[in-house]
Amino acid sequence: MSGLKRTALHDSHIALGAKMVPFAGYEMPVQYPAGVLKEHLHCRAAAGLFDVGHMGQVIVRPRSGKLADAALALETLVPVDLLGLGGNRQRYGFFTDDNGGILDDLMIANRGDHLFVVVNAACKDADLAHMQAHLGASCEVELIEGRALVALQGPMAETALARLVPGVAAMRFMDVATFGWQGNGLWVSRSGYTGEDGYEISLPDSAAAAFASALVDMDEVEPIGLGARDSLRLEAGLCLYGSDIDTSTSPIEAGLNWAIQKVRRTGGDRAGGFPGAERILRELAEGTARRRVGLRPEGRAPMRAHTLLFGEPDGGAPIGEVTSGGFGPNIEGPMSMAYVATAQAAIGTSIYAELRGKRLPVTVTAMPFIPANYKR
Amino acid sequence: MKFTEEHEWLEEDGDLIIVGITDHAATQLGDLVFVELPEPGTVVSKDDEAVVIESVKAASDILAPIDGEIVEVNEALVDNPTLVNEDALGAGWFFKIRPSDPSQLDDLLDEDAYKALIA
Numbered sequence: 365m366s367g368l369k370r371t372a373l374h375d376s377h378i379a380l381g382a383k384m385v386p387f388a389g390y391e392m393p394v395q396y397p398a399g400v401l402k403e404h405l406h407c408r409a410a411a412g413l414f415d416v417g418h419m420g421q422v423i424v425r426p427r428s429g430k431l432a433d434a435a436l437a438l439e440t441l442v443p444v445d446l447l448g449l450g451g452n453r454q455r456y457g458f459f460t461d462d463n464g465g466i467l468d469d470l471m472i473a474n475r476g477d478h479l480f481v482v483v484n485a486a487c488k489d490a491d492l493a494h495m496q497a498h499l500g501a502s503c504e505v506e507l508i509e510g511r512a513l514v515a516l517q518g519p520m521a522e523t524a525l526a527r528l529v530p531g532v533a534a535m536r537f538m539d540v541a542t543f544g545w546q547g548n549g550l551w552v553s554r555s556g557y558t559g560e561d562g563y564e565i566s567l568p569d570s571a572a573a574a575f576a577s578a579l580v581d582m583d584e585v586e587p588i589g590l591g592a593r594d595s596l597r598l599e600a601g602l603c604l605y606g607s608d609i610d611t612s613t614s615p616i617e618a619g620l621n622w623a624i625q626k627v628r629r630t631g632g633d634r635a636g637g638f639p640g641a642e643r644i645l646r647e648l649a650e651g652t653a654r655r656r657v658g659l660r661p662e663g664r665a666p667m668r669a670h671t672l673l674f675g676e677p678d679g680g681a682p683i684g685e686v687t688s689g690g691f692g693p694n695i696e697g698p699m700s701m702a703y704v705a706t707a708q709a710a711i712g713t714s715i716y717a718e719l720r721g722k723r724l725p726v727t728v729t730a731m732p733f734i735p736a737n738y739k740r
Numbered sequence: 741m742k743f744t745e746e747h748e749w750l751e752e753d754g755d756l757i758i759v760g761i762t763d764h765a766a767t768q769l770g771d772l773v774f775v776e777l778p779e780p781g782t783v784v785s786k787d788d789e790a791v792v793i794e795s796v797k798a799a800s801d802i803l804a805p806i807d808g809e810i811v812e813v814n815e816a817l818v819d820n821p822t823l824v825n826e827d828a829l830g831a832g833w834f835f836k837i838r839p840s841d842p843s844q845l846d847d848l849l850d851e852d853a854y855k856a857l858i859a
Contacts (some may be wrong), residue, residue, distance in 0.1 A: 388852075400771050400796040400797075401822065462779060591797070665774050668799075690773075690796065698773075698774070
């Protein structure tokens with residue numbers, strides 16, 4: 365796999381027997397010998413370790429030394445309340461474009477004297493350029509090199525990680541904190557991408573293999589590849605950038621209204637002031653013509669991205685399209701995420717998906733497909 | 741046991757032929773999550789689409805390896821598709837076919853030729 369970058373855990377993946385695939389310019393483990401189904405179930409039953417070192421870790425540091433200046437600057441790109449983000453707390457957000465589409469989704473943490481931002485691997489160069497162009501006057505924007513990023517997810521994640529770093533047990537969902545481990549600084553958040561309790565841990569590349577091995581050596585912890593990462597996030601109803609959200613979808617169509625706090629909405633103290641605000645605020649008030657929904661097919665056949673959806677068993681024009689789909693190991697059946705016309709987006713609505721020339725019944729279903737298990 | 745270049749195996753069972761996919765194919769596909777079997781009684785020609793399978797990664801077709809009538813299918817796979825991953829050459833069989841032209845079996849690969857193919 366020439367021309368692909370490798371994370372600090374590359375040799376660890378090979379030693380664990382991973383099958384490596386190209387992903388967003390990196391050579392990444394898609395599965396280990398246990399396979400996607402067992403990895404998925406293990407993560408929900410105990411704990412799973414993920415290499416997410418391909419993602420972009422960015423520090424936004426205010427030139428004035430006042431964090432509020434960085435928060436206000438980033439608010440010009442993200443329709444989220446960052447001035448109100450407390451110390452050692454993290455929040456979900458997205459970069460919007462002038463048309464009100466989504467350029468990328470990201471996690472933003474207040475780490476005292478700077479904001480720490482984690483963005484998707486495929487978008488990180490564009491995100492960095494976007495932030496440098498728009499925040500450069502007031503902030504230093506630095507893509508962190510030389511730090512790995514791993515996620516430990518699942519109901520036993522706290523037990524496992526606390527053996528190495530006791531302080532993590534006291535963290536709550538969306539807290540961030542810094543700890544030491546064998547002389548290395550760990551930047552820890554209590555969050556993730558599986559719907560389970562768990563952590564994401566940034567640490568120096570030089571310590572990553574030993575840290576990962578200390579976790580994987582524990583009975584509770586198994587390594588998890590990209591295959592199970594996708595089925596875990598889909599069961600949890602979480603969007604995948606590039607599939608479920610992109611520049612052609614607005615945050616309101618995507619049902620991400622909850623991430624836009626009151627203070628950034630019409631009537632709020634800092635309403636608007638982000639790219640595409642006119643459309644996004646209008647859609648918040650008036651609604652949208654289509655909505656992102658969850659779907660449960662009646663049979664066992666998975667309905668994957670680009671499957672067309674119809675209101676009738678025969679004829680008619682499509683009313684929507686699947687954007688992600690697959691088999692949910694914990695729900696023991698197929699599940700999809702889709703955009704459908706708002707008239708057919710109510711929970712419980714029966715619609716049809718066209719699969720291999722046949723229209724099969726599917727039901728609009730509340731997400732997440734499995735209850736979230738966060739430690740609030 | 742005989743093999744096809746499409747990674748199926750065929751084994752004689754009286755006057756019927758049992759058809760499945762090889763361990764190599766099952767490993768490449770990853771865990772199966774869906775199997776759609778033909779109706780018993782379906783008459784197929786070689787290379788007709790006989791079974792639809794989906795793994796955690798993607799959908800694919802299993803083609804009829806020879807002409808004949810499908811007389812029995814492995815219903816256990818419908819509720820438990822991962823039988824194919826656990827025991828591809830045994831409990832993970834797909835269907836039994838009554839060949840209409842048994843001479844077609846002579847064109848298939850023997851085990852050594854199949855091993856050379858996937859080496």
